[in-house]
Amino acid sequence: MKLQTVSIFVDDQQRALDFYTSALGFEVAADVPLGEHRWLTIVDPDRPDGTQISLEPKAHPAVPPFVDALVADGIPYCVLGVEDAQAEYERLLALGITFTMPPTDVGPVIVAVFDDTCGNLIQLAQNTM
Amino acid sequence: MVDVYRAISDETRRLLLDVLLQRDEQTLFELCSTLSMRHGLTLTRQAVTQHLDVLEQAGLVRSERRGRYRVHTIDTTPLAQIAERWPQRGSRP
Numbered sequence: 008m009k010l011q012t013v014s015i016f017v018d019d020q021q022r023a024l025d026f027y028t029s030a031l032g033f034e035v036a037a038d039v040p041l042g043e044h045r046w047l048t049i050v051d052p053d054r055p056d057g058t059q060i061s062l063e064p065k066a067h068p069a070v071p072p073f074v075d076a077l078v079a080d081g082i083p084y085c086v087l088g089v090e091d092a093q094a095e096y097e098r099l100l101a102l103g104i105t106f107t108m109p110p111t112d113v114g115p116v117i118v119a120v121f122d123d124t125c126g127n128l129i130q131l132a133q134n135t136m
Numbered sequence: 137m138v139d140v141y142r143a144i145s146d147e148t149r150r151l152l153l154d155v156l157l158q159r160d161e162q163t164l165f166e167l168c169s170t171l172s173m174r175h176g177l178t179l180t181r182q183a184v185t186q187h188l189d190v191l192e193q194a195g196l197v198r199s200e201r202r203g204r205y206r207v208h209t210i211d212t213t214p215l216a217q218i219a220e221r222w223p224q225r226g227s228r229p
Contacts (some may be wrong), residue, residue, distance in 0.1 A: 059200030078204045080181070081163020107205055108166045120165065128165075128205070 012048055015059040015084055016070050017125040020047050023062040026124050031087070033060070060085075066125070073125055081107050083120050083130035092117040092133035094114055140214045143194035151175060153196060156210035163205055164188070181199050 018044035027033045033049035043065065048059040056099045061112035065071055068104060077084060089095045092110040096119050100106065107128060117133040148171075155170050156162060162170075168184050171177040179187075187217055188208060191197035195214040201208050 047192050070178065079201075081165035081205050081207075083165070105203075107163050107202075107207075108169075111166070111169070113169055118169065120163075122204075126204075 010058050012059045012061050013085065014063040015127055016065045016074050017062050017123075017127070018065065019125055020045055020064055021061050023125040024045075024049070025121070027060070029060065030099065031106065055121050072117040079128070080127055081128060083121065086130045086132050089131050089133050092119050093124075095131055138193040138215060139182075139191050140194045140196065143191050143196055144215075146178065146187065146190075148177065148184075149191055151177070152184075152187055152191060153210060156197065156208060157212075160209050161202075161207040165208055167208065 024035070024122050028035065032052070033053045034055075034056075036050040037046055037104040039046040044064045047062045049062065051091045065074065065134075074084070095111050096106065099121060104124070105122040106119060108124065110116065110119040110133075111133075112116050112135070115131050115134065115136045117129045117135055120128050120129070123129050145151070145190060152167060155167060164181060164185065167188075168179070168181055171179060171184065179203065188197055188199070196211060198209050198211060200209060
């Protein structure tokens with residue numbers, strides 16, 4: 008068994024796709040029309056067989072209050088691993104991305120948190136051990 | 137209303153002020169991360185929220201919305217009343 012797909016809830020699938028591909032460098036793994044929405048997943052191009060992220064619409068009424076409460080407290084929805092948190096921070100800042108937490112050395116890891124522009128906070132993590 | 141004396145009577149709340157003084161405008165997540173990873177304090181988020189509430193009632197911390205998220209800012213002005221109540225000897229007429 009392997010972890011195949013995890014979901015994040017986004018305000019708008021197309022906007023999320025643009026952000027996750029052009030700003031973060033993911034590639035489309037699946038894009039299947041599904042009525043009003045799409046089954047839309049992305050994957051790390053360096054690991055095409057790796058875990059996919061499904062960009063899920065916030066269709067269920069329980070989702071917005073749940074996601075909004077996490078964002079209000081600055082809690083990231085998921086973690087993306089990077090080689091150099093400081094370099095990614097500067098690159099994303101230059102693209103106009105907002106960070107709620109700049110790169111911070113918290114011991115075994117340097118973490119930063121940014122706004123993905125479609126309703127979530129995402130954590131960057133650089134392992135330092 | 138909580139007075140400043142009670143607010144700063146607790147080690148965790150003093151630490152929260154230290155952490156905010158190093159860098160202002162932090163989310164609850166960031167404050168919790170710093171307390172646990174840098175200072176080895178494994179408090180629940182609810183406990184940290186309660187400490188922040190006490191600091192806020194004393195006017196030492198404000199919580200402000202920045203779009204979709206909330207940040208905490210420090211205001212040390214209320215601490216001045218301590219020095220006004222017990223000024224250093226000889227320093228005032």
